[in-house]
Amino acid sequence: MTMLRVLALLLLSTPLWAAEVPVAPGRGTLATAIAGANPGDVLILKGGAYLGPVTIDRTLTLQGDGTATIDGEYQGTVVTITADDVVLTGLEVTRSGKVNKDLDAGIKIVKGADRARIIGNRLTDNMHGIDVHGGLDTLVKNNVIEGRQNPRMNERGNGIYVWNSPGTVVEGNDVRWGRDGIFSNASKKGTYRNNLFRDLRFAVHYMYTHDSEVSGNVSIGNHLGFAIMFSDRVVVKDNLSLGDREHGVMLNFANSADVAGNLVRGGTKKCLFIYNAHKNLIFRNRFEGCGIGIHFTAGSERNLLTENAFLGNQEQVKYVGTRFMEWSHEGRGNYWSDHPAFDLNGDGIADGVYRPNDLMDHILWSQPAASLLTGSPAVQLVRWSQSSFPAILPGGVTDSHPLMQPISIPVAPDAAAFEAEVAGRWTQGQYDDIDPDDLGSH
Numbered sequence: 001m002t003m004l005r006v007l008a009l010l011l012l013s014t015p016l017w018a019a020e021v022p023v024a025p026g027r028g029t030l031a032t033a034i035a036g037a038n039p040g041d042v043l044i045l046k047g048g049a050y051l052g053p054v055t056i057d058r059t060l061t062l063q064g065d066g067t068a069t070i071d072g073e074y075q076g077t078v079v080t081i082t083a084d085d086v087v088l089t090g091l092e093v094t095r096s097g098k099v100n101k102d103l104d105a106g107i108k109i110v111k112g113a114d115r116a117r118i119i120g121n122r123l124t125d126n127m128h129g130i131d132v133h134g135g136l137d138t139l140v141k142n143n144v145i146e147g148r149q150n151p152r153m154n155e156r157g158n159g160i161y162v163w164n165s166p167g168t169v170v171e172g173n174d175v176r177w178g179r180d181g182i183f184s185n186a187s188k189k190g191t192y193r194n195n196l197f198r199d200l201r202f203a204v205h206y207m208y209t210h211d212s213e214v215s216g217n218v219s220i221g222n223h224l225g226f227a228i229m230f231s232d233r234v235v236v237k238d239n240l241s242l243g244d245r246e247h248g249v250m251l252n253f254a255n256s257a258d259v260a261g262n263l264v265r266g267g268t269k270k271c272l273f274i275y276n277a278h279k280n281l282i283f284r285n286r287f288e289g290c291g292i293g294i295h296f297t298a299g300s301e302r303n304l305l306t307e308n309a310f311l312g313n314q315e316q317v318k319y320v321g322t323r324f325m326e327w328s329h330e331g332r333g334n335y336w337s338d339h340p341a342f343d344l345n346g347d348g349i350a351d352g353v354y355r356p357n358d359l360m361d362h363i364l365w366s367q368p369a370a371s372l373l374t375g376s377p378a379v380q381l382v383r384w385s386q387s388s389f390p391a392i393l394p395g396g397v398t399d400s401h402p403l404m405q406p407i408s409i410p411v412a413p414d415a416a417a418f419e420a421e422v423a424g425r426w427t428q429g430q431y432d433d434i435d436p437d438d439l440g441s442h
Contacts, residue, residue, distance in 0.1 A: 020044055027051040030070065034060065039083075045070075045091065055080045064090035066122070072096045077108045078126065081135070087117040096126035100157055103128055106145075109135035111164070118143060128157035129178065137167035147178020153201050153223075158183040162190060162209075170195060181222075184209040191215075197222060198418065203244070206231045206254075213237075218415050219244055221422030225264065228254040236262065240411060242419040243267035248290070251277035260284055263409040267423065270295045271313065278302055286311070286409050292318045296397070309335040309406030317356035317397050325397050333399040335406040343404045354399040 018040030023033040025048025033043055039059040047067030053076055056062070060083075069092040072078030076097045079088065088107065097104035106126035109116045111134025122144045123129040129145035132138045145159040159175035162168050162184040170192045175181040181197035183205045184190060190212040197203035203219030206212075206228045213235040219225035225241030228234050229252040236257060241248035241264040248264025250273045251257060260283040264271040271287035272294040274280070279302045286309045287293045293313035294305075297320060306329040310316045316336055319325075327334060331349065341350030411419070 018042070022046065023050075024048075025050050025068070030054050030062075034058070052078050053080065054078075055082060056086050057082045059083050059085045061087040061089070062091060063087075064092075066090055066092070068092070069094060072106075072126075074098060076102070077105045077131070079107045081107065081109045081113045081116050084112075084114045085116075086113065087119070088121055089117070089119045090121065092122045092124065094124045094126065096128070098127055100127055100155070103131050103133065103157075103161070105129065105131035105157070105161070107131070108133055109138055109165075111135065114138075117141075122146075126157070128161050129159045129175070131161045131163075132165040132168050133161070133163050135165055138165060138169070140168070140170045140173060142172045143174075145173060145175045145178075147176070147200075149177050153179055158205075159197075159200070161185075162187050166190070169193075175200070180205040181219075183207075184212070188212060193217065196220070196415075198422075202227045203241075205229070206234065209234070214239060218242070219248075220415065220418045221245075221267075221425065225249060225268075226262075227252065228257060230254070232256050234258075236260075238262065240409075240415060241265070241268070241271075242411065242415060243422045246270070247273045248287070249273070249285075251275070251280060253277060255279055257281070258283070261409065262286075263288070263411070265289055265411075266419070271310075274300050274303065276300060280304070283307055284407055285309070286407055288312055291315065294318070304329055305334060306330075306332055307334065307403065307407065309337075309403075311335070311337040311406055313337075319357055319397050323396075327397055327399045328401040331401050333401040333403060335403040336399070337406070339402055341402060341404060348404050350402040350404055352402075354402040355396065356399075357396050 020042045022044045030050040031054050037060055042061040045064040045068035050070045052070050052072045070078055072095045074095050074097055078093050078096050093106040096106050105128040106123040108131040114136040116135055116138045118140045120142045124146045130140055147159055148156050150156050156179040158180045159178050160170055160182045164186050166189045168190045171194055173195045176198045180202040181200050182192050185207045188210045192214050194216040197219045198221055200222045202224045203222050204214050204226045207230055209231045211233045215237045218240045220242045223245045225244045225248045227250045232255045234257045236259045238261040243266050246269050248268045248271045252275045254277045257280045262285045264287050266289040269291040271290035274296050277300050282305045284307045288311040290313045293310040293316040295318045305327040336354050339354045344351055
């Protein structure tokens with residue numbers, strides 16, 4: 001390509017009239033500057049308050065240095081983007097309206113407004129932080145989003161709401177308070193990675209979101225870490241759930257997912273909850289210090305579990321069913337901290353088969369009052385009989401090739417510090433009011 005052609009392409013892609021335009025704070029000054037700007041202009045917002053709301057209806061960049069605040073004065077959405085290729089960076093966006101059903105938000109990107117770039121902003125005191133509502137290929141990166149702290153969590157909005165917006169990338173954001181960190185609904189082909197979520201209902205909440213990725217995120221002190229619901233072909237990898245209260249990872253009507261390299265540690269009632277979810281690969285995860293390591297229910301079939309580690313859970317597996325399931329693959333199973341294993345040939349595979357539950361477990365799960373008999377001679381006789389004569393077992397989980405060593409997944413010092421902080425709060429009962437039904441539990 002000749003230099004002349006390169007210059008021609010650059011001229012075609014960049015409007016000749018694009019300019020940097022300084023904008024002074026005040027009431028109506030930003031709306032006036034937008035109305036008078038040419039496509040491609042960069043509006044430089046000086047420090048101070050710009051009273052909104054405003055709509056960006058042409059290709060513009062709004063650039064601040066962190067001291068410029070767009071204030072919606074609690075009236076609807078603060079910044080609405082209706083044009084392609086809009087960039088917002090270095091701004092604070094605050095005080096949206098309070099009407100959840102209208103999806104009042106700090107920033108809203110509507111259908112037909114594609115390739116928006118929301119980078120390095122601070123969003124505070126908004127119903128929803130950023131609402132990607134139909135725009136394609138949006139980038140939401142390195143923003144700090146602090147939601148509202150209404151007494152009832154379910155009356156708050158989401159940090160980032162993605163609706164029917166394929167190609168959305170949400171990366172490197174710090175989201176705290178509000179309802180869900182990311183709520184992705186009726187969308188596809190999104191990438192949500194390397195975000196930090198604290199003090200929320202769900203860190204990441206998927207509904208009908210297919211062919212997408214949730215990776216490298218850190219969920220600390222939320223009610224539920226990563227909820228994948230009614231969604232297919234989702235990659236959930238290398239995430240941390242630390243001190244989340246209810247579940248670390250939930251697969252609810254989720255199929256053909258890859259769940260790999262995740263750490264769920266402490267605080268949770270269930271590290272992993274699988275409900276009516278099929279054909280999922282659950283590989284090299286570490287589930288540690290939960291009430292239940294994995295709760296497997298509702299006829300979930302054709303799931304492959306291998307090379308996971310289950311450490312120090314009060315119950316390693318809760319499975320109520322009569323089907324026989326093998327949890328190993330190609331000669332490699334999972335690590336179980338309560339398995340008194342030997343490895344005489346030193347190949348890293350335990351010599352004995354591991355069975356995490358028996359007939360008495362089924363009785364105790366379905367009839368909690370029977371727990372009074374746990375130490376009785378009759379119960380011990382039944383358990384001894386099943387361990388000595390496995391053929392009388394009623395079905396359940398078998399790991400024929402349990403591992404001798406667990407995988408290790410590191411936690412960065414700052415995340416560990418947050419984890420220690422929330423552990424104290426859970427112990428003292430300092431958490432938000434929430435209806436358990438809203439967690440999708442069964």
